[in-house]
Amino acid sequence: MKPPKNRRVFVVGYGVASPLGKTFKQTWERAVKGEAGFRKVTRCQVESLCDVVGEIPDWDPKEFAFSNEKEVYNWNAAFVILTMVICKEALEDSGLQINGETGPRTACLIGSSINGTDSFRIAMENMTVNGPLKVSPYLLPNLCSNLPSGKAGMLLGFTGPVFSPQGACASGNYAVAVGSRMIRDGDCDFVLAGGVDMPIMPEIIHGFANMNATVKIVPHDRASEDPSQASRPFSVDRKGFVLSEGGGVIVLAADEAISHYGLKAKAEVMGIGWSSDAYHFTRPNKDTIIRALRETIEDAGLKPHDVEYVNAHGTSTVRGDSTEIDCLRAVFGDMLKDIPISSNKSQIGHTLGAAAAIENALTIEGMRQGVILPTINHIPDPLFDGLDFVSNEARRRRYEIALSNAFGFGGTNCCVIFRGV
Amino acid sequence: MTREEIVTQVLCFFREEFEIENPGLDDNLREKHGFDSIDAIEMLLKIEKMLASELSHEEKKRAMDIRTINHICDYIESLAVARAASSE
Numbered sequence: 001m002k003p004p005k006n007r008r009v010f011v012v013g014y015g016v017a018s019p020l021g022k023t024f025k026q027t028w029e030r031a032v033k034g035e036a037g038f039r040k041v042t043r044c045q046v047e048s049l050c051d052v053v054g055e056i057p058d059w060d061p062k063e064f065a066f067s068n069e070k071e072v073y074n075w076n077a078a079f080v081i082l083t084m085v086i087c088k089e090a091l092e093d094s095g096l097q098i099n100g101e102t103g104p105r106t107a108c109l110i111g112s113s114i115n116g117t118d119s120f121r122i123a124m125e126n127m128t129v130n131g132p133l134k135v136s137p138y139l140l141p142n143l144c145s146n147l148p149s150g151k152a153g154m155l156l157g158f159t160g161p162v163f164s165p166q167g168a169c170a171s172g173n174y175a176v177a178v179g180s181r182m183i184r185d186g187d188c189d190f191v192l193a194g195g196v197d198m199p200i201m202p203e204i205i206h207g208f209a210n211m212n213a214t215v216k217i218v219p220h221d222r223a224s225e226d227p228s229q230a231s232r233p234f235s236v237d238r239k240g241f242v243l244s245e246g247g248g249v250i251v252l253a254a255d256e257a258i259s260h261y262g263l264k265a266k267a268e269v270m271g272i273g274w275s276s277d278a279y280h281f282t283r284p285n286k287d288t289i290i291r292a293l294r295e296t297i298e299d300a301g302l303k304p305h306d307v308e309y310v311n312a313h314g315t316s317t318v319r320g321d322s323t324e325i326d327c328l329r330a331v332f333g334d335m336l337k338d339i340p341i342s343s344n345k346s347q348i349g350h351t352l353g354a355a356a357a358i359e360n361a362l363t364i365e366g367m368r369q370g371v372i373l374p375t376i377n378h379i380p381d382p383l384f385d386g387l388d389f390v391s392n393e394a395r396r397r398r399y400e401i402a403l404s405n406a407f408g409f410g411g412t413n414c415c416v417i418f419r420g421v
Numbered sequence: 422m423t424r425e426e427i428v429t430q431v432l433c434f435f436r437e438e439f440e441i442e443n444p445g446l447d448d449n450l451r452e453k454h455g456f457d458s459i460d461a462i463e464m465l466l467k468i469e470k471m472l473a474s475e476l477s478h479e480e481k482k483r484a485m486d487i488r489t490i491n492h493i494c495d496y497i498e499s500l501a502v503a504r505a506a507s508s509e
Contacts, residue, residue: 212457239452282459283439318455 005186010258010265010421013094013251014361015086018348019054019244023089027348027358028365031373032394036228036347038242043200049216050209052223052230053200054244054349056082066155074138075151077116078198079247083148084155086247087192091156094251095263096190098157102261105189106158108149109179110249111171113197113352113408114204115164116142121201148196160188168408169313169350171195172248172357173416177272179252189257194249194357208243211282213317215240222377231350232377233314233343234321234389241315244349248357250364267364270401270417271300277411284320289327289413296403296415297331304332307339307417308399309372311363313407314343315350324405325384340397342390346376356406360416363402367420370398422471422501427494434467435490446490461487468497474504 016024019037030037041053061072061081066088075081087108091098098106119142126134141147145164153162161182167174172195179191208214215230216239217223223230231242258265273296277285297304313324328336344359351358366373371394378391400420407413428446435441441454450456465484469475476484480500487493 210458212451282457286440318452320455322455 002186004184007184007186008255009180009183009269010253010255011250011267011269011364011418012096012253012258012263012265013090014249014364015089015093016246016248016358016361017056017059017082017086018246018248018351018358019056020348022056022059024093024361028362031344031347031362032371034347034374034376034393036231036376037244038227038230038349040227041200041205044202046202046205048205048209049218050205050214050243052215052217052227052242053205054242054246054351055200056245074136075142076122076136076138077119077142077147079112079116079196080142080148080151082198082247083110083196084152086194086196086249087152087156090192090249090251094253096251096253096261102190103158105160106192107160107179107182107188107190108152108158108162108192109165109175110149110152110192111165111167111175111195111353112145113168113171114199115145116147117204118198118201119143121203152192167412167414168410169352169355170406170408170412170414171353172355172360173404173406173414174274175357176250176252176269176360176416177274177414180269180272183252183254189254191252192249193252194247195353195355196247197352197354198245199243199352200245205243213240214243215316229377231316231346232379233312233316233346233375234325234381234384235377235379236381237379238316238318238321240317241345242349244351246348246351246354246358248354248361250357250360265421266368267421268419270419271296271298271302272414272416273297273299274414276413279411281411282409284323284407285411286323286327286330288411289323289407290330292413292415293327293331293405296417300417302401302417305335306401307332307403309363309402310339310341311359311402311404312341312343313405314345314375316343316345322383325387337386337388340372340388340390340395342373342375344373346374346378356404356414360404360418363404364418364420367399367402367418370396372397372399424494424498427497428490430471431490431493431497434464438463444490448490449488450490451488464493468500471497472500472504476500
């Protein structure tokens with residue numbers, strides 16, 4: 001194998017669809033205003049106390065120039081079209097032209113938690129109701145986790161490696177991490193890295209509800225009259241996450257490619273830390289999370305006091321949030337009280353494999369604009385006394401070094417540090 | 422098994438398995454400690470080991486009302502009494 005090139009890696013563009021909007025611009029504008037994107041579920045019918053979700057507003061996969069009714073019928077795993085849309089947006093935002101020179105040097109790594117589960121659901125129903133001949137011949141491709149990246153390549157023309165880093169709810173950060181290493185080593189010059197998930201369907205809603213992982217909106221809960229208050233990370237009354245759909249892609253580029261192709265860097269990927277728990281399939285493990293955090297800072301060549309903002313995993317579960325804070329306290333000690341921490345999941349909910357990628361785009365834009373996005377719906381928990389959660393309103397503040405946390409089922413942890421440019 | 426022994430074992434299990442130190446016996450486990458249904462399934466497996474016998478479907482259904490450590494201890498106590506009576 002050829003020796004690695006040890007190149008620096010930058011972010012040059014992003015595309016996002018989230019419950020706050022079907023583009024990055026819409027998502028950002030509402031995020032800055034402190035809005036939330038939650039409502040009673042409309043994608044399907046469920047009888048559940050966990051029926052407040054985050055849905056991409058006005059999402060219609062048929063509305064795009066490359067799409068039509070037949071395309072959507074065949075590609076009925078919703079993550080396929082969504083990936084194509086956000087990859088296109090990210091590429092346009094970056095200014096990168098895919099041609100005979102850049103195409104072979106461009107990879108696409110889009111992670112997911114539940115992949116094309118919705119496609120299997122439709123096939124099951126067709127088979128049960130109409131018989132085996134009605135199972136779509138497109139079923140198997142729809143289920144392939146790399147298929148969305150492959151379809152994005154067919155749409156946009158890149159021919160570098162396409163695959164799906166699968167790290168459950170940390171998938172987005174794994175995509176950024178693996179993609180950055182690929183660029184650093186010289187395997188490619190550009191990577192579309194991100195995550196996507198479209199989980200709003202009855203079995204997934206009930207599955208999370210029966211785990212007690214998602215928030216149950218009982219009478220007198222503050223979200224019963226106002227669904228926007230359902231997700232409340234780090235709050236004293238947090239009771240579980242809000243299940244959401246969405247996708248995020250950031251375009252990574254090698255330093256020399258940026259100048260060569262006249263692109264503009266938005267941030268640098270400074271460091272990566274990853275670990276697994278060997279502990280429990282849902283319960284987090286402090287020791288290995290702390291290790292991932294420390295390795296991220298070390299990989300970036302920084303010290304804990306250099307970190308100026310933490311974009312928390314912050315799902316709004318009782319145990320998950322307190323474990324994350326315990327780990328941050330272990331790494332940052334008393335300095336933690338001076339580091340703003342916020343959770344975009346208070347506004348977007350938990351988009352599973354897409355979460356970290358969406359949050360990365362928001363964090364980087366925050367560094368560019370001098371804005372720290374808030375943790376909305378925040379009512380302080382005495383357990384976290386003295387910490388700064390950027391409660392309820394976005395804050396004007398310049399910062400250059402941001403840490404992004406992501407943890408997933410199966411005991412998988414991936415953190416990334418970005419430097420604003 | 423005395424009530425005190427049951428409480429000791431349950432608290433030990435919470436400390437070792439769930440990393441929940443010194444929970445109040447009447448704390449709402451879900452709301453205060455994030456105790457979820459996967460934890461509940463693991464708790465039932467622990468109770469089966471404590472009692473050295475499998476729980477019936479009906480007994481497992483009864484566990485769905487459990488909210489606190491005291492409820493867990495009441496539950497174990499009643500199961501132990503029922504098993505002792507049936508073995509006499």
